[in-house]
Amino acid sequence: MKYAYATDSIRAAEAEVMAVVGDDALMQQAANGLAVECARRLRRHRGKVTGSRVLVIVGPGNNGGDGLFAATRLARKGAKIFLWRITDQVHQAGWQAATRAGATEVDLDRSIELMPTLDQVIEAGFGIGGREGISDDLARLVYVSRGIVDVVAVDLPSGLGVETLSSDVRFFDADATVTFGAWKPSLLAGPAREYAGEVTFVDIGLEPDNPILEVWDALDVAMAWPFPTATDDKYARGVVGLDAGSAEYPGAGLLALGGAVHAGAGMVRFLGPVELRDTVIAQFPNVVHGRGRCQALLCGPGWGPGDHLADRLASRLAEGLRTVIDADALAYLPRDLGDNILLTPHAGELARLLKTERAAVENDPLTHVRRAADETGATVLLKGATQYVATPGETCVRVAVGGPAWTGQAGSGDTLAGICAALLAAGLDAATAAVVGASVQAITARSHPGPHTPQELAARLPDTIAELEWLLEETP
Numbered sequence: 001m002k003y004a005y006a007t008d009s010i011r012a013a014e015a016e017v018m019a020v021v022g023d024d025a026l027m028q029q030a031a032n033g034l035a036v037e038c039a040r041r042l043r044r045h046r047g048k049v050t051g052s053r054v055l056v057i058v059g060p061g062n063n064g065g066d067g068l069f070a071a072t073r074l075a076r077k078g079a080k081i082f083l084w085r086i087t088d089q090v091h092q093a094g095w096q097a098a099t100r101a102g103a104t105e106v107d108l109d110r111s112i113e114l115m116p117t118l119d120q121v122i123e124a125g126f127g128i129g130g131r132e133g134i135s136d137d138l139a140r141l142v143y144v145s146r147g148i149v150d151v152v153a154v155d156l157p158s159g160l161g162v163e164t165l166s167s168d169v170r171f172f173d174a175d176a177t178v179t180f181g182a183w184k185p186s187l188l189a190g191p192a193r194e195y196a197g198e199v200t201f202v203d204i205g206l207e208p209d210n211p212i213l214e215v216w217d218a219l220d221v222a223m224a225w226p227f228p229t230a231t232d233d234k235y236a237r238g239v240v241g242l243d244a245g246s247a248e249y250p251g252a253g254l255l256a257l258g259g260a261v262h263a264g265a266g267m268v269r270f271l272g273p274v275e276l277r278d279t280v281i282a283q284f285p286n287v288v289h290g291r292g293r294c295q296a297l298l299c300g301p302g303w304g305p306g307d308h309l310a311d312r313l314a315s316r317l318a319e320g321l322r323t324v325i326d327a328d329a330l331a332y333l334p335r336d337l338g339d340n341i342l343l344t345p346h347a348g349e350l351a352r353l354l355k356t357e358r359a360a361v362e363n364d365p366l367t368h369v370r371r372a373a374d375e376t377g378a379t380v381l382l383k384g385a386t387q388y389v390a391t392p393g394e395t396c397v398r399v400a401v402g403g404p405a406w407t408g409q410a411g412s413g414d415t416l417a418g419i420c421a422a423l424l425a426a427g428l429d430a431a432t433a434a435v436v437g438a439s440v441q442a443i444t445a446r447s448h449p450g451p452h453t454p455q456e457l458a459a460r461l462p463d464t465i466a467e468l469e470w471l472l473e474e475t476p
């Protein structure tokens with residue numbers, strides 16, 4: 001699991017360490033980590049550091065300072081360093097050190113001219129003190145550097161927000177980012193992370209509090225998966241009831257059933273319309289029909305438009321079970337749900353829920369998923385290319401393991417809702433079921449490259465679950 005922090009927490013942790021070791025020592029540690037990574041990349045690209053040509057984009061603050069001290073180290077190893085300062089203001093000690101080591105100042109036009117002759121650009125414009133977006137001058141440098149020179153961003157690419165995860169502004173497009181002391185949310189999640197390239201974490205002894213993101217990996221999923229024990233029967237493994245599908249949309253019901261069955265539910269009950277029974281039996285003879293004991297429910301996939309849907313949902317919720325509410329049922333939410341209720345909207349559905357625009361959700365998923373949890377009282381899984389889980393009253397948002405873009409297709413959401421319902425029935429709390437369910441689907445898609453239908457991927461869930469079990473056994 002990786003944790004990422006807001007700027008305030010990072011600054012507070014920096015202040016604590018600086019009070020002990022001094023700010024210069026902290027910056028030297030950061031600069032050293034940066035220089036090591038820059039040197040490693042130079043050796044990889046051209047065999048050696050000596051004789052390499054490096055341009056440093058120097059911002060006005062400490063981010064610029066990091067870049068200047070790292071460049072000083074590279075200059076001492078024989079690299080030819082050019083410095084372009086964005087503004088007149090620079091980190092004085094860093095500037096002096098770099099120029100004393102032989103670095104040459106150049107202007108913007110010269111930087112652009114030099115670009116084809118360079119081996120590396122160290123982008124030390126702005127870090128966590130930066131505002132979102134970049135100036136036209138910086139944008140020109142992004143344009144001329146792209147694809148022809150190795151760009152290493154310092155702490156995070158300039159222009160990228162730390163917390164909003166938006167890719168709606170201009171920012172530097174880096175091949176690599178060297179980040180210090182704490183993970184920044186935008187380096188781990190959201191559309192913008194693609195632009196940070198290969199990220200290296202340099203530990204400078206910070207111990208920040210209050211993470212705002214908790215990013216899961218396959219081992220976390222394995223550790224949370226409800227593997228049955230030797231004495232478990234079908235009831236202990238969980239009975240899940242699925243009220244899904246309609247005569248008009250039978251497919252969504254079948255896809256949700258496929259998710260629940262292949263995720264290893266002890267028993268799956270089909271609570272959807274009776275006219276679908278024959279179809280369901282033909283595909284899933286193990287599915288039981290009609291009412292009976294359940295540990296968790298799923299409502300919504302394939303309900304379509306219809307009358308009395310609010311009543312249909314209310315009567316399911318009256319059973320007081322852990323429940324996944326997906327798709328069409330999301331339009332009929334009563335007030336004050338509990339955090340044992342899991343809502344699984346995509347960005348469009350979340351936008352409707354919050355009476356806002358889809359683009360607003362996509363540009364700031366963290367704020368919106370948290371708001372949805374707080375306003376409804378339920379746990380919320382926001383589906384999409386990155387999948388976020390928020391619980392009411394909690395700032396920290398969980399992020400599921402990411403999958404390939406192929407998973408973004410009709411029917412994936414129905415399958416995922418079925419998987420989550422099976423996990424709720426097995427006893428996981430709503431937030432864990434959501435992050436584990438979304439992750440297992442993504443891991444399955446990752447291990448079967450190329451396009452696959454949601455039902456093919458559902459049928460491959462057992463392979464992934466078996467691999468997670470092996471992973472757990474092999475990990476000390």
Ligand SMILES: NC(=O)C1=CN([C@@H]2O[C@H](COP(=O)(O)OP(=O)(O)OC[C@H]3O[C@@H](n4cnc5c(N)ncnc54)[C@H](O)[C@@H]3O)[C@@H](O)[C@H]2O)[C@@H](O)CC1
Nearest residue numbers: 023026027030061062063064066126127128129130131155
């Ligand atoms: N405090 C320390 O000793 C340490 C700081 N670290 C580095 O310091 C960075 C933070 O440094 P700073 O707080 O000085 O902030 P930055 O260096 O990120 O930004 C400097 C200043 O630039 C101005 N600015 C921001 N965006 C701008 C824009 N778009 N156009 C023009 N001016 C703009 C702001 O006034 C800001 O304070 C971190 O990201 C990291 O790289 C690391 O060296 C670790 C230790």
Ligand SMILES: [K+]
Nearest residue numbers: 126154156158
């Ligand atoms: K930067």
